[in-house]
Amino acid sequence: MTQIPARSSCQIPATTSPEMDPGIWSRLPEELLERILALLPMKTFLNLRTTCKHFKFLLFSPSFLSQTKTPPLSSFILLSHPQFHNLFPLHDAFFNRWRMLSLSPTLPPKCASLRLVSASNGRLCFSLPNSFLICNLLTKSTKTIEFPRYPFTSTTLISASPSSPRSSPSLHGYKIFSLCYSPLEYWAFVYDSRTEKWTRSESFDPILSQNSHQDAVFFNGSLHFTTREPFSIVGFELDTGRWWKSTVELPQELVFVRLVSDSNANNGNLYLVGGTGRDGISENLKVWELREGETKVAEIASLPELMWRKFGSVCYHNYEHVYCLWHDGMVCVCCYTWPEILVYKVGRKTWHSLSKCPFLPEKWSCGFRWFSFSPDFYASV
Structure with missing residues (x-):
C-alpha cells in the first residue's frame, strides 16, 4: 500500500506589505503625480491643498488643468439682505432646494458688515466704507x-473672458465698472484686474446716463443701460471708454423697462423686460428680444394676468423697486420689497x-x- 507522505510541518509565513520608501515617492515624475491627482474628486483634492504649497498652486497649473475632468458646479440664485449679517440664502433651481451660505470663515474679521453690489462667474464684489472687496468663496481668496x-451710483463686476479650466489663469481676469459723480459731472471708472489699475472715461451728460435703479448689463463688448423717459438704450464700450446711444426703437406703451443679457461673453442675447400701460400705470409685464442688426425689438412673452395682479399689488406702482437678472436660462423679475x-x-x-x-x-x-x-x-481675484 502506498503511503501518503506526511505534510511538512514547515509553514510559509504570511507576507506583509512593506511601507513604500518615501524616497521613491519623492522621485516620482511630476507629470505622473499630476495624472494621479487629476483622478481625485475635487473635494478630496481641495483638502489636499492644505498639506503643502505645491498642491495648493497645482490647481492653477496649465498642465494639471489640461488633465482634470472636474464636473461643472451647480449655479444658485443668491439673496442679500441687510439684516442677514454675512449670511446668504442660496436657491438651487435644479434640486429646488434652499441652502444657507456663511461668509464668516472666508472674509477677514474686519469685514463684519458688507454690502454685496455685484456678482460674476464665481466672484462676489462687496462694498466697504472706502474700498471694494472681491471674493471667491471656493478658494477662500479675497482682494x-x-x-x-466717492460717491458712486452703481457698480458692476464683469468677467473679462469666459471662465475655463483649460485656458491660462492669466485670462481669468475681471473688470469693475463704477459710475461716480460730483454736483456738475459724471464719470465712469473701469478697473482691470490684469493691470491692477483704474481708468477714467470722459465725463458724460447725466441725461443720457443709465437708469440709477438698475445695474449695467454686459453684452457684445459693451455695458448697456436704459435711460429714464423717453426710454432709450445707451452703451459704454469697456475697451475704449466711449459712450454711445442706440437707434433701436422701444415699444411706445412702456411704463418702465429693464435689460437682461444671457451671457458674460461676446455672444448671447439681449432682452428687454418692461411694464406696458398708460398714464404711468402698468397693466402687464412683457419680455422682448433684441436681435443683432435689427432696429426693433420682438415680443416673446407676456405675463399671465393672475401673476401680474399679484406682482403689481406688491410693487404698488412703484416701478423703481423692480429689477431683473439672468440666471441659468431664465429671466428673473425681482422687487426690493418682495421676497x-x-x-x-x-x-x-x-x-x-x-x-x-x-430662512x-x-x-x-x-x-x-x-x-x-x-x-x-478658476475665478482668480
Missing part, C-alpha cells in the same frame, strides 16, 4: 481694491414663481437683493 472716487421672484424660462416659454425662502423672518418686508451666483474654482 481689496480702493475706491477711485419672491417671477421667473420666465426662455427655452420652455413658461412663467413660474420662486417661493419665499424659508426669512415673516416681518422682513424690504431690502431683498438677488444675484445669479455660479461657484468657480
Whole structure:
C-alpha cells in the first residue's frame, strides 16, 4: 500500500506589505503625480491643498488643468439682505432646494458688515466704507481694491473672458465698472484686474446716463443701460471708454423697462423686460428680444394676468423697486420689497414663481437683493 507522505510541518509565513520608501515617492515624475491627482474628486483634492504649497498652486497649473475632468458646479440664485449679517440664502433651481451660505470663515474679521453690489462667474464684489472687496468663496481668496472716487451710483463686476479650466489663469481676469459723480459731472471708472489699475472715461451728460435703479448689463463688448423717459438704450464700450446711444426703437406703451443679457461673453442675447400701460400705470409685464442688426425689438412673452395682479399689488406702482437678472436660462423679475421672484424660462416659454425662502423672518418686508451666483474654482481675484 502506498503511503501518503506526511505534510511538512514547515509553514510559509504570511507576507506583509512593506511601507513604500518615501524616497521613491519623492522621485516620482511630476507629470505622473499630476495624472494621479487629476483622478481625485475635487473635494478630496481641495483638502489636499492644505498639506503643502505645491498642491495648493497645482490647481492653477496649465498642465494639471489640461488633465482634470472636474464636473461643472451647480449655479444658485443668491439673496442679500441687510439684516442677514454675512449670511446668504442660496436657491438651487435644479434640486429646488434652499441652502444657507456663511461668509464668516472666508472674509477677514474686519469685514463684519458688507454690502454685496455685484456678482460674476464665481466672484462676489462687496462694498466697504472706502474700498471694494472681491471674493471667491471656493478658494477662500479675497482682494481689496480702493475706491477711485466717492460717491458712486452703481457698480458692476464683469468677467473679462469666459471662465475655463483649460485656458491660462492669466485670462481669468475681471473688470469693475463704477459710475461716480460730483454736483456738475459724471464719470465712469473701469478697473482691470490684469493691470491692477483704474481708468477714467470722459465725463458724460447725466441725461443720457443709465437708469440709477438698475445695474449695467454686459453684452457684445459693451455695458448697456436704459435711460429714464423717453426710454432709450445707451452703451459704454469697456475697451475704449466711449459712450454711445442706440437707434433701436422701444415699444411706445412702456411704463418702465429693464435689460437682461444671457451671457458674460461676446455672444448671447439681449432682452428687454418692461411694464406696458398708460398714464404711468402698468397693466402687464412683457419680455422682448433684441436681435443683432435689427432696429426693433420682438415680443416673446407676456405675463399671465393672475401673476401680474399679484406682482403689481406688491410693487404698488412703484416701478423703481423692480429689477431683473439672468440666471441659468431664465429671466428673473425681482422687487426690493418682495421676497419672491417671477421667473420666465426662455427655452420652455413658461412663467413660474420662486417661493419665499424659508430662512426669512415673516416681518422682513424690504431690502431683498438677488444675484445669479455660479461657484468657480478658476475665478482668480
